[in-house]
Amino acid sequence: EDGSLLWLRYAQVQQPGRLKEYREILRHLVVQGTEPPLQRAAEELRAALPSLVGQPLGDGPVDAAGVVLVGTTASPDVARALGAHASRLTDEGYAIVSEGQGAHTRRITVAGRTAAGALRGAFALLRLIQTEQRLMKLAIVSNPAVELRMANHWDNLDGSVERGYAGASIFGFANLPTLTARHRNYARMLASTGMNATVINNVNASPTFLTTDFLTRVVPLAELLRGYGVRLWLSANFASPMVLTKGTANPIPTADPADPRVQQWWRDKASEVYRLIPDFGGFLVKADSEGQPGPEAYGRTQAEGANVIAHALAPHGGRVVWRSFTHSSFSDWAEYQYRIFAPLNGQFADNAVLQTKYGPIDFQIREPVHPLFGALDRTHQMLELQLTQEYTGHNVHAVFLAPMWRTVLDFPTRGPGAPPTVADIVAGRALPGPAGIAGVMNIGDDADWTGYQFGAANTFAYGRLCWQPDADPAALAREWAQMTFRPARGEFVDAVVDILMRSYGAYEDVTSPLGIGYFTDPAGSHFDPAPATTNTQSHFSTATRTGFDRTVATGTGFTGLYPPPWKDVYEDLSTCPDALLLFMHQVPYTHRLHSGETVIEHIYDTHFDGLEAARSFAATWAGLAHGVDAARHADIGASFDAQVDHARLWRDTVVAFYFSLSRILSEDRSWFQVGAGTDLLLGGWPNRFEVTITNATAQDHEA
Numbered sequence: 001e002d003g004s005l006l007w008l009r010y011a012q013v014q015q016p017g018r019l020k021e022y023r024e025i026l027r028h029l030v031v032q033g034t035e036p037p038l039q040r041a042a043e044e045l046r047a048a049l050p051s052l053v054g055q056p057l058g059d060g061p062v063d064a065a066g067v068v069l070v071g072t073t074a075s076p077d078v079a080r081a082l083g084a085h086a087s088r089l090t091d092e093g094y095a096i097v098s099e100g101q102g103a104h105t106r107r108i109t110v111a112g113r114t115a116a117g118a119l120r121g122a123f124a125l126l127r128l129i130q131t132e133q134r135l136m137k138l139a140i141v142s143n144p145a146v147e148l149r150m151a152n153h154w155d156n157l158d159g160s161v162e163r164g165y166a167g168a169s170i171f172g173f174a175n176l177p178t179l180t181a182r183h184r185n186y187a188r189m190l191a192s193t194g195m196n197a198t199v200i201n202n203v204n205a206s207p208t209f210l211t212t213d214f215l216t217r218v219v220p221l222a223e224l225l226r227g228y229g230v231r232l233w234l235s236a237n238f239a240s241p242m243v244l245t246k247g248t249a250n251p252i253p254t255a256d257p258a259d260p261r262v263q264q265w266w267r268d269k270a271s272e273v274y275r276l277i278p279d280f281g282g283f284l285v286k287a288d289s290e291g292q293p294g295p296e297a298y299g300r301t302q303a304e305g306a307n308v309i310a311h312a313l314a315p316h317g318g319r320v321v322w323r324s325f326t327h328s329s330f331s332d333w334a335e336y337q338y339r340i341f342a343p344l345n346g347q348f349a350d351n352a353v354l355q356t357k358y359g360p361i362d363f364q365i366r367e368p369v370h371p372l373f374g375a376l377d378r379t380h381q382m383l384e385l386q387l388t389q390e391y392t393g394h395n396v397h398a399v400f401l402a403p404m405w406r407t408v409l410d411f412p413t414r415g416p417g418a419p420p421t422v423a424d425i426v427a428g429r430a431l432p433g434p435a436g437i438a439g440v441m442n443i444g445d446d447a448d449w450t451g452y453q454f455g456a457a458n459t460f461a462y463g464r465l466c467w468q469p470d471a472d473p474a475a476l477a478r479e480w481a482q483m484t485f486r487p488a489r490g491e492f493v494d495a496v497v498d499i500l501m502r503s504y505g506a507y508e509d510v511t512s513p514l515g516i517g518y519f520t521d522p523a524g525s526h527f528d529p530a531p532a533t534t535n536t537q538s539h540f541s542t543a544t545r546t547g548f549d550r551t552v553a554t555g556t557g558f559t560g561l562y563p564p565p566w567k568d569v570y571e572d573l574s575t576c577p578d579a580l581l582l583f584m585h586q587v588p589y590t591h592r593l594h595s596g597e598t599v600i601e602h603i604y605d606t607h608f609d610g611l612e613a614a615r616s617f618a619a620t621w622a623g624l625a626h627g628v629d630a631a632r633h634a635d636i637g638a639s640f641d642a643q644v645d646h647a648r649l650w651r652d653t654v655v656a657f658y659f660s661l662s663r664i665l666s667e668d669r670s671w672f673q674v675g676a677g678t679d680l681l682l683g684g685w686p687n688r689f690e691v692t693i694t695n696a697t698a699q700d701h702e703a
């Protein structure tokens with residue numbers, strides 16, 4: 001057991017009563033139809049069901065007792081079984097309906113209006129069995145709320161993965177068109193959670209991905225994905241027309257979107273792609289950002305840049321997803337994207353979608369929701385989340401991100417209680433047309449896919465939240481734990497869910513509470529604490545105060561980018577949520593929070609709490625050996641131990657940083673002293689130094 005099966009583990013059902021029930025109900029499989037997703041569904045069920053119920057699977061007939069019937073509503077048997085439920089299905093949705101009474105359930109029909117929908121239904125049925133639910137009296141109709149449920153991989157041509165903590169790329173670009181079992185398991189993994197689109201290469205895109213050679217070699221992968229209901233997309237380099245024609249008979253010396261040769265190049269490229277991959281999704285573009293080329297060089301707007309590609313893709317039904325992640329030397333980097341993109345509202349083509357990170361900075365553990373979501377009411381939008389834990393602990397800290405995603409999706413953009421929420425926007429309820437969610441993926445070729453085994457909880461929950469943005473993170477954590485560690489007893493699952501649900505808060509506590517934000521080493525890997533280095537960038541701590549003043553009254557004015565109800569909430573110290581206080585305001589260390597604590601007390605205490613939480617995760621996991629195989633127990637245990645070590649480094653560094661500046665030791669918090677090495681001045685500070693915790697355990701003294 002090395003974690004490689006993820007949540008697609010089909011070990012035998014444990015509860016004796018349930019097993020008996022399943023053995024009655026799950027005796028035959030009849031799949032009607034020959035489309036590839038139906039064949040994939042048949043393969044999955046034929047492999048899974050005998051193993052889950054511990055008996056062979058027959059082939060029917062369709063009216064035999066104990067039949068699982070899989071197909072589309074085009075099949076008369078399926079349509080009859082579904083009855084009125086059929087009319088509620090949308091294209092990718094599925095229905096699971098059982099017929100017959102109680103123990104006499106004689107047939108379960110798993111269906112979609114499309115074959116891809118039926119395949120999703122097959123995975124949903126398996127999920128019900130893996131989590132040992134009753135299969136009697138089922139009448140489930142489930143349609144995805146979000147149209148584009150997308151994986152974004154930051155994988156490079158050479159097999160490296162930008163910000164990847166799980167090994168090299170799984171795609172084997174150099175070996176394409178050759179496909180491996182890993183490609184197939186990848187497609188299964190996406191389909192099982194409900195994702196339907198994947199961008200396989202880095203947004204910092206090599207133009208090589210658009211060469212005829214590469215496009216030809218990627219065709220079998222696109223076909224494989226199609227069988228699993230997933231469309232292939234590519235990241236495109238904006239300068240491709242120029243770079244790829246250089247040295248040819250007809251070089252194009254520009255990438256200016258207004259140049260007819262550039263427009264023709266994109267049209268030709270789109271035609272070529274769709275000849276090879278008829279269901280190609282489209283291009284994802286990062287332009288004018290961190291060295292990537294874009295329309296700015298030609299005096300064109302971001303909308304003009306997006307539209308030249310959008311227009312080329314439109315005749316084929318393709319889309320361009322254009323990222324708003326640009327930043328430059330603006331006085332407050334949180335404002336830059338808003339200043340560039342808000343004025344372009346309504347100027348993007350109908351098949352262009354603007355993809356915006358959840359917060360205005362860059363995937364921090366806590367940020368306000370990006371003000372662009374509320375501002376762009378005439379622009380199709382995607383929300384960008386980050387599964388790979390660039391700023392949230394790499395593959396060392398177990399951090400279940402679904403609770404954060406839930407907060408973002410629930411945010412009412414026009415003010416407290418005033419829709420649309422971000423979920424409304426990504427579900428296309430605010431503006432008809434393409435919309436969706438993109439997640440920067442956390443997978444690589446490590447055996448366990450995600451670099452540490454709990455990381456897969458994020459992959460699973462991400463896909464499920466895309467399908468159903470109002471899903472409860474705790475319920476998703478529970479499903480993941482049940483499916484991943486089966487067979488697992490009740491208290492084992494409860495303990496795993498408890499760790500997952502506390503993990504986000506624990507990481508925020510031990511790294512950067514109160515919205516301090518960017519606290520990790522900016523030049524390095526974004527992993528270790530660097531409070532001194534980031535001081536002039538994100539928190540401006542002095543001997544008496546800390547925080548970034550972004551108010552309209554005295555600061556950068558960022559709060560004014562929100563509609564008045566939110567602007568007022570953030571602008572006013574008395575209403576600004578504690579969690580975002582230092583993102584919006586600079587306050588004295590003695591400022592009292594809504595919790596009653598002072599800011600400095602809160603910073604000290606949360607850092608101790610966060611380390612304690614990490615220790616409790618390690619201790620809880622150590623006590624769970626009875627519920628899981630030894631190999632995974634040891635591997636995951638080692639992860640939690642590493643997390644404790646790193647949490648201690650964070651606590652010691654941040655506490656010492658703030659003590660050394662503020663020199664505040666309140667009476668009831670005199671449990672630490674700072675060693676002589678910290679009497680250094682800010683400018684020359686190392687980011688790690690010594691803290692002695694006087695009332696602490698032996699472990700602490702090692703720090």
Ligand code: BDP
Nearest residue numbers: 162163203204286325362363
């Ligand atoms: C930043 C990453 C960088 C990415 C960039 C992006 O550090 O590697 O290229 O985001 O999203 O967070 O384009």
